[in-house]
Amino acid sequence: MSAKSAVTEFPVPAIDQVGVQERAAKFTKRSIKNEAKLAGLKMAVSMMDLTTLEGADSPGKIAQLCRKARQPMAERYDCPPVAAVCVYPSMVAETKRHLAGTKLGIASVATGFPSGQYPLEIRLDDVRDAVAQGATEIDMVISRGTFLSGGFETVRDEIVAVKEACGDAHLKVIFETGELQTYDNVRLASQIAMEADADFIKTSTGKVSPAATLPVTLVMLEAVRDFYYATGKKIGVKPAGGIRTAKEALQYLVMVKETLGDDWLTPDLFRFGASSLLRDVEFQIAKMVDGNYQGGDYFSLG
């Protein structure tokens, strides 16, 4: 797959599995202490797409989540709001209502999330509908079956079509890396999505295991770097699913900082897709501010 791939304008280099895993593991050796830790944790909160993607989601649940998103912790902790709330299309209008007057993004999964196994027109309607109801960010899924059977052009054309359907809404393209399986596939999918005008590339739906991992995210960050070198365009990256601890979040931030540099340390270019991460980050922020851990009952549900 090295040098030129037939579907992409720019070369897609090979990925060595052992090497990329070894490199990713090195980021976990950084020791983040004191003021750097507190700043990192607050940055992680500001980059969070607070997510609920359950069949049981209801207006009440959305109200609860949006309140938490706007103010995750008591005022004295000086904790920023999250970046966006991420929901199913049917919950977009409700989310918009609760986030009115804030700068928080309204992210909606669409395109037949999580499988994407629906006719293209239905998937596009799904997007248009979510945008019409107020979604400012669309998290689409690619057709993994099509990708794995070699239909790279189809995958690209579908992303282009979804992007068009998005209008002004930001497009995040989910690869479901757990189904693409190889790092080479992830690197190629990243290149296809970026060339098809994605604003963000995202690892996973959270419905398939493994979801986000450090090495798979590193492959995507490196693809983003090469695309930036080649075109000057800054693409965002969103690992999603499986990131549950503050420690892991800091490891991702270390990796972003040392791979793409300062410019990517912003919610505009890096997001965490997470439902349970916020809770552990809250625990750790409170520990740093108050000097001791507190029981779970002292933290509000999201």
Add this chain to the structure above:
Amino acid sequence: MTDAKKQTTPALSFGKAWDYAPAPETTPVPLQKSYDLFIDGDFVKPKSGKSFWSINPATGKRLARIAQASEADVDRAVKAARKAYEGAWGKMPASERGKYLFRIARMIQEKARELAILESMDGGKPIKESRDIDLPLVAAHFFHYAGWADKLDYAFPGRKPQSLGVAGQVIPWNFPLLMAAWKIAPALACGNTVVIKPAETTSISILHLAQIFQDAGLPDGVVNIVTGAGDVGAALVEHPDVDKVAFTGSTEVGKKIAAAVAGTKKKLTLELGGKAANIVFEDAPIDQAVEGIINGIYFNQGHVCCAGSRLLVQEGIHDEIIRKLRDRIQTIRVGDPLDKNTDIGAINSKEQLQRICELVDSGVEEGAELVQPSSCELPSEGYWFKPSFFTGVTPSHRIAREEIFGPVLSVLTFRTPEEAIERANNTCYGLSAGIWTDKGSKIFKLANQLKAGVIWANTFNQFDPTSPFGGYQESGFGREGGRHGLAAYLK
């Protein structure tokens, strides 16, 4: 010199948007004010009564006094080793020898953290490396050879392997404890006794290892440690009652030792310098290759005999690789070896820093372009050198031929595999090489034609006690590690 930041736009910015707070290693260590010789199971004063300072290269300040051995002390140590060889150790069943080695290996693991800190304080290497690489490998070497002790007949079927006697060993300052393990563990496993001399700038950690030998109940005289400079090493290798000489260090000293040992009954193994070619093809996994280049040259401040110090890049990807290296060196953290986030620590000594500077100056004078990170601030005290690389290097530059032994890479290019082999082999050394390509057949073709003792494919600087290590040509002879490493200590 050019600034690594000065490059074609769009450029990445590696500033201080989110800077890491200091993360110093704080475990207390039992550093002594002075250290004696270790002879016949005891710590003893040198006959001369003299001593010298060991310096912390990260501060340039004095760390501890080290006993200065004389010829008489070396003679005392060799006699103790001979007595132990003819006594308790020589008569001991092999399985019992193995038990001692297993016990030592376990005790090293227990004391790994304090040994790692001492190693970083005395030698300048980052705690991240002494903690995660040096010490685990030290223990692994003792474990590996402990297992061989009672299986020597199976290592060399059809022979009845016999120990040699007293081994005189001289080790360098770049991996003080690890080199001690590489030398001591196989020697003891094979039933020999040892007199070993560490480098004068890094004597402390091996003397703490001596305490472990004592605590493990290793019989007196099995391992003896004499500290001092080159004259002590010379006295050791020239001692008439030494049966085997093993040396790791510079090619220059290696040649002197070879001359001194010539015409004697002594067996000799030498592990000397290197100028390894790290060859990157257009079809390589580029980002992993960049990491391999970084690890190949900046690991342990570049104080590595098998460092990938000559980068051979296929012309078509030269600019891409250089651009990525320019960005990558911006994120390397140089500073306090005891900070857990430090990637490059202090240069081991003033003398070594002078040698690096001299060779780097020659590179600039001869017309190569020096690239260093723009934002790297070095501490005001101690011995430091920024991670650096030269572009526009040709095979006739001094920086392409001589071992710099510092964090300085020379970048050359090639067009075809044949040219890569020709350029890689155009050196008086032959210790290691690296090959980066996604094509398996190319790896095997090149590996067969490269004159190097160790060849890594799509990785670099990986060490394991099961894998033999050693060189061709002026990189020395003999192998250390694995089954092959036993042969040097047996007849």
